[in-house]
Amino acid sequence: MNYNTPRTVVIGGKGNIKRVEIGGNSPISIQTMWKEGIVGVQNDRNALISISERIKKLHLLGCDIVRFAVPDMESAEALCAIADVSVLPVVADIHFDYKLALRCLEGNVAKIRINPGNIGARERVEAVVNRCREKGVAIRIGVNTGSLPSDLATAVQQGTIDRAHALAETALREAAVFEELGFTNYVVSMKASSVQETIDANEAFASKSSAPLHIGVTEAGPIIGGIVKSTLAFSHLLYEGIGSTIRVSLSDTPENEVIAGREILRETGKRAGGVKIVSCPRCGRNGFDVHGFVSRWQNELLSLDKDITVAVMGCVVNGPGEGKHADIGITGTGDSVIIFKHGEIVRTIHPDEKTAGNMQQKLNSLRENADKAFREELLSL
Template structure:
């Protein structure tokens, strides 16, 4: 992460993992593989207790992507995950308890070659920073930045440089401000995200507003779109934000019409059924899903391949030229046969 590496997309698992059976761990491994295929580069898990730490160590052994242990309060859980082969640890030094405990986590991470994400948030600011924010002497963003710089100084002092930083702010404005301030003063890799951004649409809008500005300024090394929604949608949103910033090109670009009174092809249903398959493809192509034959092939003529239709009939087109006609029933199979064969 950082140093010119591609910007990674992260999400966080949304269920507890304590006491999972052998079969449940295997099923979880499959789900991680699906997320990885959809473009997830790094997956974080909450580790609130010893059972979760043990499970995460087991899952790490079968995961195709690096897993991160998210630790609050109990530094011993961090030590257990580091020793158990978890790829990365996320701690909030402000709530780990004492500098001595943070030092022992850093020492173990150094020993095992495990990177750490320093995650600071407004709820665990040092009392002097908290007072200044409450008195109006300092913005919340500046306090978050100061808190992150203080924590990073300890890591530097111990010659441990395998760390990244995240600052948890729940408004796009504060997210932009604290990350800009930090980037002016440190080269440490930054994890971007608007925390508690909300349900799907609100969360994506807020995150896009903040993150596209930062990314276009060259700030940010990894990101998570934090949504009250599925991990898959967090990954898709993260990929699309990178795509719109010109920072990630690979994969299928979907063009689809909103549908209107002229519609003859079920665009929404088609995408609901097949979007995960498109997200899993590594082909660098544009696909158009259009609601009517009157405008579909014409409007989708820049697409490598597209599908449209009218009632019981479907058409498949390449660069706007119709290459297949048939029943809507056979259309989907024909579409993927042509797509898989020709691209």
Template sequence: MASTLSVKAKGLIIGGGFPVSIQTMWKEPLASQALEAAAARIRGLAGLGCDVLRFAVPDLDAAETLGRLAAMVELPLVADIHFDWRIALRCLDFPIAKIRINPGNIGARWKVEEVARKAADKGVPIRIGVNGGSLPQDLREHVDSGSLLRAEALVEAALREVEAFEAIGFRAIVVSMKASSVEETLEVNRRFARERDYPLHLGVTEAGPLVPGVVRNTAALVPLLKEGIGDTIRVSLSDSMESEIVAGREILAAAGLGRTGVTLVSCPRCARAGFDTHAFTARWAPRLYALATRVTIAVMGCVVNGPGEARHADLGITGAGDKVVIFRKGKIARTIRREDADIVFEEELRALE
């Protein structure tokens, strides 16, 4: 698949063959009195691998708050606006990296055009998001009568919006067409990619809790990414932003597009375990996913199979009776007390960084 056009969202280029970026969405209302804490959390998200962070902006007060936050952080922040074009206009007075609108619910065409003109003046791209649940009425009727596939209707809805922006000369566009099924997500993005070369934002919408959400997004996104379709991804989960980012990284890795960082191997645990791999992995995952070096880390329950099963790991930790063993490249390096596991593991990790 030939590379798409590109847009610039603050320091990030989306499309044009640049690395596929990972997005997540802020999940709580943004409190104006807690911006320092929000900025600190955003820096943590960036450390985990988040490239773009989107915020729902439900009213003008929220636009002011997001505008102040955008000036405090490096990470590109996206304002997501429904219904009221004046909120989008206000957001464009701040260092917002991208605007996301659903033109179908903004109302009169001139309102959308006003947003596009101001975005063009400011050099800010717009993501046009169309959703299987909010198709234009005529297309919905065709889908309901069976004369149009939902995927065809989603592409048609997106093309209408794209053409409306093109008509006023605005081409700094990213397109998303969200469906909640894997098959429709595959179909709609393949169809659009054959039609136009705008960068695509991929994701399965309303994909559910952690496990089903990751499975559905993986099933849809990995084949598309392997076909060269998709420039930025968001794994929507009924779970934390951190989980969405880690899921995004693992999906990119599964598609052969992984970036520098950790490959985490951990055993499922069984009756042989002398070490709680679940608790250790949960405790260390945020730190490990923030590593900048390309390393494989293994967390194994027992010495019977642990080092052998993870012999390619740069660093490993495994239970051994009431002790814990540190191994490097599958070879036992140190045997320590279980209560010293975190301290020693930290030392060994620093030696790798």
């Protein structure tokens, strides 16, 4: 089936905040969600600086949008302060109380996420829509299987509609309310925790609406299970042209959600460029701590503004050969570490001689010297 190209919704772009186009033919954007509470940060300069720095790092890793839970008025005030120091567009995630959305809209938030199903009377939704219209702020209508309208929840129980189609129908109804209000600056998400329901709901909605879709599998689980679920759902939908923004929801860090998102977009051909890390799984032939190096270097490498492949291989026997397509690679023999470029060895690194008598000191020295040399070679690319 052919789906319509979604219309474009723009968020951010004011001052130093990144401008992000959602929908149309724009690149698919990556979102994550802040995992900590934010109450009080507006009165704590160091906390604000640290949040601002972490958002900058998320941006370097490939994140486009960051969402914050706003469960109370204190959080709404804190979010306004964060929105003033964030390089990424900040989204306020609101449930139940529309006044929280109105408070956030006094600040520089770029988007409001509401679930109209739990906001209550239509006048409350209207109040949020009207304020967003005045301020040029977008809204995400976020529905999930836990908040279906009662007629659809009953129909699901009676088996006359499946949950995915009930979810899509809920989103279509909410979207119709926004259209009636003449407000089209919105994105829609329908979250289920099953891969198949996520696919079916998004397909059903996309066949009837040109609103851009934010896709995600909710409560996806710990890092491995969560990435598997999101990859299955996203790859299917993205190949069909459905999905303008994604979030890989994990019981893990925002950084890992962003990295997983960018890898999915890269492997589905939706995002090109950047650093690609290839690393061997390691086996009994290894003479280099592949796992340690990758976990130590991953985020720094993925934050570089370079279009390169980095190979991290466990042994000299196979490493430079298997990694010869890489722009830069690293491997080792146990006693020394070797850096290669396009399969040719350019550096052989040894531990400092003075550490020879002490195995631990020798290993530490080898690791430090190797990291230093690797950084030098990397920067010269």
